[in-house]
Structures are given as C-alpha cells and as structure tokens.
Amino acid sequence: MKGRIIDMHKLSVQQARQSESIGQQAIVQGWIRTRRDSKGGFSFLEINDGSCQGNLQVVADAQLANYETEVKKISVGCSVSIEGAIKASPAKGQATELHAQSVRVLGWADPETYPLQKKGHSFEFLRTIAHLRPRTNTFGAIARLRNCVSKSTHDFFQEQGFLYIHPPIITASDCEGAGELFKVTTLNLQQVPLKSAVPPGQGQPVPSEVDFHKDFFHKPAYLTVSGQLQAEALACALGKVYTFGPTFRAENSNTPRHLAEFWMIEPEMAFFDLEDNMALAEAYIKRIIRDALNQCQEDMRFFNDRIDQGLIERLEKNLNSPFLRISYTEAIQHLEAANQAWEFPIGWGRDLQSEHERYLTEKKFGSPLILHDYPRSLKPFYMRVNDDGKTVRAMDVLVPGVGEIIGGSQREERLEVLAERMKEQGLDPATYGWYLDLRRFGTVPHSGFGLGLERVILFLSGMANIRDVIPFPRTPGNAEF
RNA sequence: UCCCCGAUAGCUCAAUGGUAGAGCAACCGGCUGUUAACCGGUUUGUUGUAGGUUCGAGUCCUACUCGGGGAGCCA
Numbered sequence: 001m002k003g004r005i006i007d008m009h010k011l012s013v014q015q016a017r018q019s020e021s022i023g024q025q026a027i028v029q030g031w032i033r034t035r036r037d038s039k040g041g042f043s044f045l046e047i048n049d050g051s052c053q054g055n056l057q058v059v060a061d062a063q064l065a066n067y068e069t070e071v072k073k074i075s076v077g078c079s080v081s082i083e084g085a086i087k088a089s090p091a092k093g094q095a096t097e098l099h100a101q102s103v104r105v106l107g108w109a110d111p112e113t114y115p116l117q118k119k120g121h122s123f124e125f126l127r128t129i130a131h132l133r134p135r136t137n138t139f140g141a142i143a144r145l146r147n148c149v150s151k152s153t154h155d156f157f158q159e160q161g162f163l164y165i166h167p168p169i170i171t172a173s174d175c176e177g178a179g180e181l182f183k184v185t186t187l188n189l190q191q192v193p194l195k196s197a198v199p200p201g202q203g204q205p206v207p208s209e210v211d212f213h214k215d216f217f218h219k220p221a222y223l224t225v226s227g228q229l230q231a232e233a234l235a236c237a238l239g240k241v242y243t244f245g246p247t248f249r250a251e252n253s254n255t256p257r258h259l260a261e262f263w264m265i266e267p268e269m270a271f272f273d274l275e276d277n278m279a280l281a282e283a284y285i286k287r288i289i290r291d292a293l294n295q296c297q298e299d300m301r302f303f304n305d306r307i308d309q310g311l312i313e314r315l316e317k318n319l320n321s322p323f324l325r326i327s328y329t330e331a332i333q334h335l336e337a338a339n340q341a342w343e344f345p346i347g348w349g350r351d352l353q354s355e356h357e358r359y360l361t362e363k364k365f366g367s368p369l370i371l372h373d374y375p376r377s378l379k380p381f382y383m384r385v386n387d388d389g390k391t392v393r394a395m396d397v398l399v400p401g402v403g404e405i406i407g408g409s410q411r412e413e414r415l416e417v418l419a420e421r422m423k424e425q426g427l428d429p430a431t432y433g434w435y436l437d438l439r440r441f442g443t444v445p446h447s448g449f450g451l452g453l454e455r456v457i458l459f460l461s462g463m464a465n466i467r468d469v470i471p472f473p474r475t476p477g478n479a480e481f
Numbered sequence: 482u483c484c485c486c487g488a489u490a491g492c493u494c495a496a497u498g499g500u501a502g503a504g505c506a507a508c509c510g511g512c513u514g515u516u517a518a519c520c521g522g523u524u525u526g527u528u529g530u531a532g533g534u535u536c537g538a539g540u541c542c543u544a545c546u547c548g549g550g551g552a553g554c555c556a
Contacts, residue, residue: 036515044515057516075507093516117492117506118517124548125492180554226556251554252482264556343552354552407556452556465549476482477547 011086014051019095021086028056028098029106031135032078034118043071045103047080050140053298057089057097058082070105076118077109077135123468130472130481138307141299142469145292146457152291153244153265156284162240162267167227169246172219173431180250181222182260187215223248226450228382229435231268232411235446236438242267252476256465257403259454261474268448274384274393274410277447278370281397281406282323284451285368289319292460300460308462314400315460317367324365328352328374328391334364349375354403361398368399381421383409384445395449402459408449415439 011026030049037043041062046055060071060082074080084100115129116136126133133139154164170184187193193211212220227243234241247264267280293300293315304311326334335346335356344353352371361369372395376385383392397406412418418439419429429436457469467473472481 034516034518036513036518038513038515039511040513040515042514044518046516055516059514089514091514091516111507112491115491119492119505120517121492127548247556249555253554254482255552255554256550258555262556266556404556450556455556 012051013047013049013054013056016056016086016098017052017054017094017096019088022088022096024086025084026086026098027081027083028058029081030056030079032074032076032080032109034076035074037072043067043074045071045074045080045082045100047082048135048137048140050134050143052144053137053141053302054094057094058084058100058103059097060100060103064100064103066103071103073108074103074105075109075111075114077111077114077116079106079109080104081106123465127467127473134471137302139468139471141296141302142457142461142463143471144299145296145303145461146453146469148292148296149288149453149456149460150244152288152295153242153284155291156287157240157242157267160240160280162242162269163234163238165231165234165238165241165243166245167224167230167234167243169224170217170221171224172217172221173229180252181225182248182250184217184221184223185215187212225249226264227266228268228448228450231266231448232446233434233438235268235270235448236442236444239271240267240269254476256467257455257458259466259470259473259475262466262470263453264450265453266448266450268446270444270446272410272447273445274372274395274447277408277410277449278323278325278372278395281370281395281408281449281451285323285397285406285456286319288456289315289460293319303461303463311462318399321367323368323370323397325370325372326360327372331356331360331371334360338364349377351378357398357403361403362400366400368397371396371398376421379409381418381425381427382411384412385417385421393447397449397451399459401462402455405455405459406449406451408447410445410447413439413443413445415443 009026011021011024011028013028013030015021016026016028028047028049030047033046033048033055035043035045043060045058045060047058048055060067062068064071081104082098082100083102084098086096087099089095089097116132121136126136126139134143157164187210193214195209195211212218215221225247227245227247231241231243243264243266245263246261248261249258250260251258267284269276269280272280293312300312329348331352332346332348335342338359340359343355346356360371361367372393373386373391374394375390376383376392379392379394383394385392393410395406395408396404399405412421415436419436422429422432454466454469457463458466461469463469467475
C-alpha cells in the first residue's frame with residue numbers, strides 16, 4: 001500500500017497522453033470535455049487541463065463505487081481528479097488512455113446553465129463569456145501560443161545580449177503625440193480643484209482650469225503609450241535593451257486590429273542604424289515563427305486545420321525567404337504602376353492607406369515587407385532626418401492579413417535637428433529637457449522599434465480579431481471581466 | 482468617430498405583412514471500445530429596447546443599445 005502511494009504521482013494531460021507514460025500509475029486532474037457512455041458497462045470521459053490541445057481519454061468502469069451516482073452524471077465543464085493506470089489505447093485517436101480506479105468530482109457544472117457545449121461556438125459568443133472561453137480548444141491554443149512567443153522573445157533578446165528593462169507605466173509627459181492617453185489621477189472628479197484665473201488680490205479670483213498641482217504627481221499624468229523615450233535613455237547607457245509590457249491607447253478605435261490595452265515589445269539599441277534595425281526586426285520575427293512552429297506544433301496544426309488553412313505553409317515560406325525592403329518612394333512607384341483603382345489617391349507625400357499596404361504585402365509581393373524612409377511630414381519628431389532632408393529613417397514591418405506589426409526608426413541623435421523637428425511639429429523642446437539631454441551629452445546613433453504582441457499572435461494563428469488573442473480584451477466601451 | 486450589415490429557443494440559423502420553425506444542446510429511452518459517437522422521443526420563445534404605420538408586424542418606418550465588416554488612428 002505504501003509503495004502504491006509513493007508510485008502515485010500527478011501527471012498533466014500532456015504527459016499522460018505520451019506513450020512513454022504507459023504502465024504508470026497516475027493522478028490526472030482537469031475539466032471534462034465530453035462523456036460517452038457504453039451500456040457495455042463503462043464510460044469514456046475526456047479531460048483537458050490546458051497543458052496541451054489534446055484530451056486524455058479516461059475509461060471509467062461501472063464497477064467504480066460512484067459510477068451510477070456520479071460518473072454517469074458528469075457533464076461538460078465538470079472538474080475531476082482521476083486516479084488510475086495509463087495504458088495503451090486499443091482504438092485510434094490517442095496513444096494512451098487512463099483506466100480509472102477512482103473518479104472524484106471536484107466541481108459540478110450544471111448542463112442546463114453551463115454556457116459551453118461540446119460543439120463549436122462563435123467567437124462573438126465566446127467573447128461574452130471571456131472567463132470561460134480559456135476552456136475551449138481555440139483559446140487554450142492561443143494562451144499557449146502567447147506563452148511561446150513571450151518565451152521566444154526573452155530567449156531571442158537575451159541570447160543577443162539585450163537587457164530586459166522596465167520603463168514606467170505612468171508617465172507625466174504627453175510625449176510622441178501618439179494618440180489619446182488615459183489620464184491617471186487621484187483628484188475627486190466630483191469636485192475638481194480649479195486654479196484661479198486672476199492672481200489673488202486683483203479682484204475676485206475666477207476658477208478656470210484644473211489645478212493639477214493638487215493631483216498625486218503635481219502635474220497631469222497618463223498611462224504610457226510607449227516606453228520608447230525611457231528605453232532610449234537606458235539604451236544610451238547600457239547598449240541594447242528591450243521592454244515587454246502593457247501599453248495603453250485611449251483612441252476610439254473599433255477595429256479587429258486595435259486594443260485600448262495591449263502588450264508591446266520595444267527593443268532599443270545604441271550604435272544601431274536603420275539597416276541594423278531592420279535586420280534585427282527580421283531576425284526577431286523569424287525566431288518567433290520558428291519557435292512557434294517547433295514548440296507549439298500541436299496548436300499550430302490546430303490553427304492550420306480549423307482557423308486558417310494554409311497557415312503553416314505560409315509561415316514556413318515567410319521563414320525561408322528574406323523580408324523585402326522597399327523604400328516609401330519605391331512603394332509609391334509600385335502603387336502608381338499597379339493596374340488598380342484606388343479609393344484613396346496615391347502620391348509622394350501622402351500617407352499610405354490600408355488598401356495600399358494590403359496591396360503591397362498581400363497582392364503584389366505576398367510576403368512580409370519592410371517599408372522604410374518615409375517623408376518627414378508623415379512621421380514623428382524623433383525619427384532621424386536623411387541627408388535628402390525630405391525623408392526620415394522610419395521603418396514599418398507589414399505582414400499579409402494583419403498589416404503593420406512593427407513600427408520603428410533610427411532616432412535623431414543630433415540635438416539641433418531634433419529640436420528643430422519638435423518645433424516643426426508644434427512641440428516645445430523645453431518640455432523635453434531630459435530627452436534632449438541624451439543628445440546634449442554623449443549622443444550616439446541609435447535605433448529601435450515597437451512590436452505589437454497581439455498582432456503577432458494574429459499573424460501566427462490566423463485568427464481574425466485581436467479581441468480573441470488576448471484573454472480579457474479592453475476596447476472602447478468594454479472592460480468586462 | 483464615420484459608412485455598410487446584423488440582432489428570432491441555451492448555441493447556430495430559417496420563417497412572400499397573416500397561428501414562430503429546424504439543427505445542435507438539455508432531458509428521457511435505446512444501442513455501441515466510444516472519440517464532434519449513433520438512433521427514437523420530450524421540453525424550450527416578452528423575435529435586442531422604445532415608439533410608430535397597419536385590420537394584422539419577426540417582417541415596414543424612426544430612435545437607441547449591442548455585435549460584425551470596412552475606414553481613420555496606430556502596435
């Protein structure tokens with residue numbers, strides 16, 4: 001008896017499914033996906049614990065003490081703890097199965113009210129039960145793929161000698177002008193303190209604007225839209241750094257490609273020019289693809305079979321061919337040469353519209369593209385101005401089906417040019433004192449980019465909506481769960 | 482935020498302005514080393530909300546809410 005207890009150990013479904021586990025005595029715990037009864041005197045239970053795509057088939061014999069009272073009442077979603085022996089499965093569909101010696105129901109799931117069924121559900125419906133959808137095969141696969149990409153990211157940058165850095169989430173500088181920011185405040189919104197418009201003593205003070213001096217940070221504060229500026233400071237001391245964290249945009253964006261809260265990876269490298277930057281971006285994306293294909297084989301096959309036919313072949317093709325690098329100017333030429341009616345006009349100096357980017361990456365070249373050297377008027381102040389004076393060292397990585405997954409640039413390291421660019425864009429250099437200091441003292445050429453994690457997951461999984469590749473999506477009007 | 486489309490049973494959907502249905506699920510029974518199991522039966526509705534037109538509205542009109550697609554913003 002003692003030996004049996006010592007031999008007994010917990011196995012994940014993933015472990016229990018492997019033929020190496022045959023012959024072992026084990027405890028497996030998870031959630032029921034389906035139950036099939038045999039009047040021949042036993043039931044099949046399939047359990048999943050999130051450790052892998054596949055389920056473990058459990059054979060529960062009628063001789064179990066609680067067979068009639070409990071086992072036959074088990075339904076989808078019940079949590080169970082099963083003790084038994086792993087044996088080779090005589091039937092097709094699985095290498096192993098667990099012959100139960102005891103089946104313990106940890107938690108029932110009333111089939112009349114449990115929302116998940118054995119059949120497929122629409123993603124729209126599953127979004128309304130985001131707390132339960134991780135129990136479905138698609139969302140389990142997404143969770144494991146996200147984990148894989150996260151690990152892959154750290155592995156890649158660590159191996160390349162990057163430091164993982166942690167820029168602030170709360171920022172007081174409305175930098176970048178990168179869209180709307182979420183305000184962070186401890187002020188009582190029912191009774192906001194106001195400044196006096198007229199200095200005391202000169203007539204009756206008239207309350208006007210908000211007195212942020214009374215706020216927590218003594219000034220307006222926001223959730224970060226990018227850690228780039230802080231990453232630059234660290235890169236200009238430590239060399240190669242990267243961030244990996246949440247980012248917030250208060251844009252009223254309602255699309256399958258935008259979230260109000262998303263995860264971004266931002267490498268920033270001293271002594272890197274734009275070519276180095278593009279090479280790094282390509283190597284990084286390819287590493288992510290390779291690791292996903294190798295380390296998430298079962299889940300990738302699932303996406304390939306059930307979500308996006310041809311996915312794996314496409315990713316392998318992307319992996320084995322260089323990302324084309326096309327300048328903005330060349331891109332305009334391709335678009336002008338295209339025999340196609342455009343909804344939006346094309347012309348040098350005009351921003352590329354979604355239809356243009358789609359054409360290039362999906363129709364014209366059918367592969368990931370790196371577009372670079374955009375007109376200076378289209379891009380933010382921090383991007384380095386080229387010698388032609390007309391373009392800046394910007395780069396966007398576009399992929400078929402998703403669009404932009406990376407935006408980056410070589411940064412402007414020349415103090416005077418940078419200050420000039422700020423004024424050009426209506427920004428006051430005086431408010432960017434610390435950022436300009438990086439150019440004032442020991443400035444170096446440097447580059448970096450931002451990669452949207454969820455967009456990469458879309459690219460890798462073939463999923464269509466970004467709200468389905470993050471567990472609990474935040475979008476305008478939606479912060480449930 | 483703008484344009485287009487949609488909302489009917491728990492889920493997925495059907496219903497020339499004339500008594501609201503099917504498949505799946507659930508429940509009951511049968512059968513079977515089954516595997517999106519199968520076969521038979523039963524149950525399920527304030528047709529998103531609020532108004533309006535009409536003898537009569539799921540169906541037509543208006544507004545709103547929510548969802549989807551496209552656009553803009555971008556990662």
